[in-house]
Amino acid sequence: MKRDxxxxxxxxxxxxxxxxxxxxxxxxxxxxxxxGLRDPAFAENKALPIHxxxxxxxxxxxxxxDDVLATYFPRNSADGSPPVVLDPxxxxxxxxxxxxxxxxQTVGFEINPYAALAAQVKVRAPFxxxxxxxxxxxxxxxxxxxxxxxxxQACSVAPKGFRSRIPFFSxxxxxxVLCILDFINSIEVEDLRNLxxxxxxxxxxSFSNYTYEPSLSxxxxxxxxxxxxxxxxxxxxxxxxxxxxxxxxxxxxxxxHLHLSTxxxxxxxxxxxxxxxxxxGLPVDLMIxxxxxxNNYHYVRNTRPQLYWLSLADASSALKQLExxxxxxxxxxxxxxxxxxxxxxxSKLHLLIRQLQQIRIxxxxxxxxxxxxxxxxxxxxxxxxxxxxxxxLKPRGVGLIxxxxxxxxxxxxxxxxxxSELAESEGLxxxxxxxxxxxxxxxxxxxxxxxxxxxxxxxxxxxxxxVRRSCG
Ligand SMILES: C[S@@+](CC[C@H](N)C(=O)[O-])C[C@H]1O[C@@H](n2cnc3c(N)ncnc32)[C@H](O)[C@@H]1O
Numbered sequence: 273m274k275r276d277x278x279x280x281x282x283x284x285x286x287x288x289x290x291x292x293x294x295x296x297x298x299x300x301x302x303x304x305x306x307x308g309l310r311d312p313a314f315a316e317n318k319a320l321p322i323h324x325x326x327x328x329x330x331x332x333x334x335x336x337x338d339d340v341l342a343t344y345f346p347r348n349s350a351d352g353s354p355p356v357v358l359d360p361x362x363x364x365x366x367x368x369x370x371x372x373x374x375x376x377q378t379v380g381f382e383i384n385p386y387a388a389l390a391a392q393v394k395v396r397a398p399f400x401x402x403x404x405x406x407x408x409x410x411x412x413x414x415x416x417x418x419x420x421x422x423x424x425q426a427c428s429v430a431p432k433g434f435r436s437r438i439p440f441f442s443x444x445x446x447x448x449v450l451c452i453l454d455f456i457n458s459i460e461v462e463d464l465r466n467l468x469x470x471x472x473x474x475x476x477x478s479f480s481n482y483t484y485e486p487s488l489s490x491x492x493x494x495x496x497x498x499x500x501x502x503x504x505x506x507x508x509x510x511x512x513x514x515x516x517x518x519x520x521x522x523x524x525x526x527x528x529h530l531h532l533s534t535x536x537x538x539x540x541x542x543x544x545x546x547x548x549x550x551x552x553g554l555p556v557d558l559m560i561x562x563x564x565x566x567n568n569y570h571y572v573r574n575t576r577p578q579l580y581w582l583s584l585a586d587a588s589s590a591l592k593q594l595e596x597x598x599x600x601x602x603x604x605x606x607x608x609x610x611x612x613x614x615x616x617x618x619s620k621l622h623l624l625i626r627q628l629q630q631i632r633i634x635x636x637x638x639x640x641x642x643x644x645x646x647x648x649x650x651x652x653x654x655x656x657x658x659x660x661x662x663x664x665l666k667p668r669g670v671g672l673i674x675x676x677x678x679x680x681x682x683x684x685x686x687x688x689x690x691x692s693e694l695a696e697s698e699g700l701x702x703x704x705x706x707x708x709x710x711x712x713x714x715x716x717x718x719x720x721x722x723x724x725x726x727x728x729x730x731x732x733x734x735x736x737x738x739v740r741r742s743c744g
Contacts, residue, residue, distance in 0.1 A: 317366060321518035322397055325511075326390040326474045328364040329486060329569055331562020331674040331734070337370040340672055344558050345376075353377065354534060355557035358664070360543035360657070361599060365391030367560045368538065373398075373522070375529020378536045379554060381543035383597060385584040386473055386575045388540035393470045395536045396463055397515070398522045405464055405519075409512050412455055416505035419451050426450035428457065433587045434580035438490050438498075440480050448504040449476070453581070471511045473578040479504045480577065488574045542597045544656055551664045559661065559671040566650045566678040566687055568603045599657065600650040607642030615652045618693045624683055631681045643680050654691060658698040658739070665741040671700070674708065676734040688735040700739040708734045 316333035317323040323334045345355060354376045359367035362380030364387050371378045372395055382388035418424070428450045434440070441449055456472060459465035477484060479502045483491050491498055539550055564571065572579075572594050579585040585594075595605050606612065611629070614622060625644050632639030661671055678685045692702045710733040 321521050322369055322394050323366060325394060325515060325518070326364045326387075326470060327484070328387065328390075329571070330363050330366055331565075332366065334366055334370045336674075337367050337560055338374075340560050341371060341374055341376070341558075344670055354529070356554055358551075358556040358559040359561050360547065360559065360661070361561050361563045362391050362538060363387050363562075365394045365538070368536065369394050371560075372534075372536050373527050373530060375527065375531070375534065377534055377554075379551065379556075380538045381541055381547060381550075382538065383540070383542050383594060383599075384571055384575060384579075385540050386578040386582065387571070388538055389466060389582075389584065390470050390473070392538045392540075393463075393466050395538060397467070397519050398527075398530060399532050400463060400467070400519055402516060402519060402523075404461060405467070405516060408459060408464060408468070409509055409516070412452075412505060412512075413509060415451070415455055416448075416503075416509075419448065419505075423447065424451055426454050428453040431580040431583070431586065433585075434576070436482070438481055438492070440482060440577060442481065442498065442500045444501050445479050445499065445504055449581070452505055452508060467515065468508075468512070469582050471515060472508055473582055475507050475511050476577060476581060479507055482577070484574070486574075487570065488576070544599070544653070544660055545597075547660050547664050555666040555669065556664050557666055557669050559665065559669070559673075561672070562674040563599050563654075563657065565676045566600060566647065566680070566685060567676070568646065570602055570604075572598065572602070599653050601646065601653070603642065603646040606645040606649045607637035609645055611641065612645050612648040612652070614648050616655045616694055617697065618651075618690060621651060621690050621693075624685065628681060628683055631683075640681055647680060647685065651690060651694065655694045655698065658691075658695045658700060661695075661739070662698050662700050662741055667741055667743045669741050670703075671739045673737045673739070674734060675737065677730070677732060679730055679732070684730040688737050691737045692739075695737070695739045699742075701742055703738040703740050706736040706738060708736055710734075 316335055317330070318327070320334050341357070356377045356379060357367065357371040359365075359378075359380045362368055362382040365380060365382075368378040368380045368391055378395070380388075380391055382391055426447070430446065430450070439446075452472065456465060456468045459468060477488070479499055481491050481498050482488055483494050483496055485494050535554075539546065541550070572591055576585075576591065579591070585591055595602055614625065625647055628640045628647060629644040630640055631643075633641060636642070637645075665671060673691060675687050675691060677687050688705050692705055696702055710731050
């Protein structure tokens with residue numbers, strides 16, 4: 273295995289797509305690093321059409337995806353069916369949208385129903401009929417004016433299973449929210465209804481008594497005042513107008529390869545258990561992804577408001593199931609289990625896990641033992657992931673995985689290096705580990721529930737691990 277070589281030598285420094293997108297919004301972007309890949313921070317997505325619709329903790333930006341596509345498909349032939357690009361942990365669809373705009377077939381898996389719906393809505397957005405969408409926004413404006421002058425008794429009710437430490441919405445806002453949900457549920461065309469649902473999901477926390485910091489917290493807990501009053505419909509309509517602007521922009525600029533007939537699928541499913549069946553007739557040319565990092569960022573808990581209020585989940589048992597199936601699990605789910613058996617054979621990783629088990633042993637699940645279980649569960653899933661990836665890649669197909677290292681209870685886990693070992697043990701060829709960026713010392717995980725870990729001075733960094741299936 274070659275390490276730290278720039279395997280992506282042939283990277284296009286800029287692309288017409290990015291140039292046009294950036295012209296429109298006149299925002300700066302990170303230039304490609306010497307190795308050729310742009311800093312993958314999602315921040316750039318906040319300024320890009322369609323990509324900016326739904327905030328998500330993501331591994332990279334649209335520009336990064338562009339660079340990878342340009343590297344692996346320098347001559348995207350117009351003949352035959354376009355190559356297939358897969359994102360097994362699609363989040364809100366950064367890879368899928370960018371690959372779609374460039375004319376590739378795309379397929380994504382995303383276990384979180386809210387993120388999966390967002391990715392689906394974004395992938396279909398360029399094909400929406402705006403002449404049907406705009407009147408709906410006018411109708412919402414008209415209806416909301418009426419609710420304000422004469423309060424309406426909504427048919428929708430607050431989701432029964434949804435619990436929050438303080439009232440999620442103040443009474444006045446909740447009344448508006450229920451009227452908005454009535455309106456959304458009455459939209460007949462499914463794609464348009466889903467667009468409204470995602471618009472609502474992306475703004476609902478902004479008029480609630482909660483805030484993303486980046487985990488979901490109460491506003492008072494984050495030193496912010498409660499929100500007693502506000503015009504929720506106006507905030508939603510502003511979001512919808514932004515969406516229309518982006519769709520108009522994509523439709524007006526035209527993407528020569530963008531066709532409704534090209535296949536773009538998003539499965540709201542667990543990649544590990546469903547991919548082999550779903551992809552049996554669709555061998556993958558290129559996989560680009562960032563799985564959850566080993567930092568216990570809780571995607572499920574942080575999207576509880578959207579999952580419940582958009583009727584994507586209705587009971588804590590559904591969320592529990594989601595947590596169990598999440599790549600890497602969550603510390604909260606595995607900390608009390610008896611020590612988990614590693615399914616991988618990497619002896620350095622075994623050693624580190626044993627060291628971790630010894631730290632603050634007296635704290636039981638809250639000390640090293642609990643965290644060792646979390647690390648074991650994470651790499652067990654990684655091992656399984658590489659096995660499934662191998663079976664869905666075409667011979668000579670490539671996978672690029674963006675991942676960061678983690679410092680847990682003071683022990684550094686160089687996740688990229690262990691991923692390389694696991695991929696090799698599953699029979700994939702590791703073409704290289706390409707450093708992308710470094711961050712400040714001290715991870716969020718060392719500052720939160722694991723902050724009692726000693727600082728060991730390690731730098732946090734992110735890398736792209738590049739694997740290939742052999743030709744056989
Ligand atoms: C780092 S995020 C990916 C972000 C994505 N690159 C984007 O730009 O939106 C990882 C995603 O993996 C999803 N995920 C976790 N376990 C999964 C599984 N077993 N199958 C499919 N998706 C999963 C999480 O819900 C999360 O959205």
